[in-house]
Amino acid sequence: MMSETALRDLNLLPKSERTTETSSKNILTKPYVEHTGENIRGKQRENIVSLVEPPVNGIEVEHSVSEVVVAEVEYIDSDKLNDVKDVDKSLKVLLDGLGSKDWVLLCETLNNVRRLSIYHKEALHAILDNVISLVVKALKNPRSAVCKTAIMTSADIFKAFGDRVIDSLDHLLVQLLLKSSQDKRFVCEAAEKALIYLTVWVSPVLLLPKLQPYLKNRNPRIRAKASMCVSRSVPQLGAEGIKDYGIDKLIQIASSQLSDQLPESREASCALLLELQTAYEKSSVLAPEQDTSSDPPQVHSWEQFCESNLPKLTAQAVLRVTSITREGLVSGL
Template sequence: MMSETALRDLNLLPKSERTNETSSKDILAKPYVEPTDENVGGKQRKNVVSLTEPPVNGNEVGHSGAEAVVVEVEYIESDKLTDLEDVDESLKVLLDGLGSKDWVLLCDALNNVRRFSIYHKEALQDILDNVISLLVKALKNPRSAVCKTAIMTSADIFKAFGDSIIDSLDPLLVQLLLKSSQDKRFVCEAAEKALIDLTIWVSPVLLLPKLQPYLKNRNPRIRAKASMCVSRSVPRLGTEGIKGYGIDKLTQIASSQLSDQLPESREAARSLLLELQTAYGKSPVLAPEQDASSDQPLVCTWEQFCESNLPKLSAQAVLRVTSATREAPVSGL
């Protein structure tokens, strides 16, 4: 079941990410320049922030001789992250950094969580719940630099800890579904990648029950992202795993998404149904009535299976999808 916090977050549609970046208590004003979606010269995208003195008399910059400072926050891919120089000291200040109101320090702390996950995951074990709690807070941060770095941190945690984070997954999952459904492209792409990593590193038997409630969410984008996660996760069960989980249950889930609003959801449902049809062919269900005079057990065909487990219209829709794909001509023949 989803936590109350996750449900509350899910009912809030993503708000505008524009905020007033200048605090009345700040010594320096911090105008924020969002990154573009393009790579320049093949380099990774960066957030560039100019730190200058606050205005004097409302519209002029003071001439105290202070120079503008440019802060660059670089999105470093996991395989490019280097090890920590001082593991013990970094661990001591990690939670304070994750709770910092200075967004640059917060990004540094998030990248250190990634380094711990890659090189020293055992050091995080005792404080992992606290780390995830602060990570969820960072995912909600209105600054895109913080949000994207937190998303990348989530992906590295999934890879490092796998099934062991399942009890803490709900608040992370809802935020990633929300971020993958928003319009800011570079945040959306990072969240989609993190969701792919989630389906790779967390067992489908544990993950599928977490995903199912989002298939009925009122936000069609969230339904579509959840449907895509289900479609990627089910094949990892294998034929016997699909049978054990309940091929009838999975077929019902897929059929419910065939008529969904967004094409991504419908395509994910079609892909899942083809996977289920293939698995069913390898391990069909026995027919309820057997021929006593025959040595061979009678099995239900895929068509009979769908008709016996789905409403009539849903069964027809499923059979149209699976039959059309099976009968499609092979190009080049």
């Protein structure tokens, strides 16, 4: 059951996340203002940030009120991340770094979490719950550089720890669904990738109950992203897993999004219904018990199955979608 705190995060995104920032495929450049008296890190952090303060008219100028600094942030793909130099030292300062208000240090520490997840996941496992809580906090950060780096960190955590994240997943899932539904394209794409990692590396049996409440969320974009996750997760159950979970439950989940507001929800619903239809018709495991009193024995068709497990109008909609879509696939349309 999700906590009330997690559900409250499903309100509209704050205005601070709606601002437009310049971005490119791999580099984000953003000017920002720091007040005099704050500590400016002068050295260039590895693969993270460089700070530049050019002179004015060839003369060094001391800013009495504020100074403008230009920061460059590089987003590093997981397969290009190097191992940490000192595991024990990195672990010792990890939680403090994740809680830092210095956004440059925070991004650096998030990348260290990624490195530890890839190269030393067992060492990280002891503090994983605390790490995930601080990653969630970073996901809420209004600075897009921090947010995207936290999203990439989430993806690496899913890949490294799989089902072991399930007890700490609620707040993380809320934020990823929110970020995948917002207007900043480069943040949205990163969040969608993280959700794909989630459905690949976390067992559907554990993940589907976490996703179901979001299918009824008041935000249609949240419902759409959750529907897409469900549609990707269910096929990994296989015939035996679908039987154990209950194909009758799954068809009700899939059909609930069939008339949803956004096309992404409806398309995900159609894809899942076709998957269930194929599994039902091809797998003897999912077929209901035969009626041996008749000759020859009768097996319920897909149509009969839908009509016996769904309200009449819903069953008609499901059958219409699955028959039309299948006919289109067969004819190559």
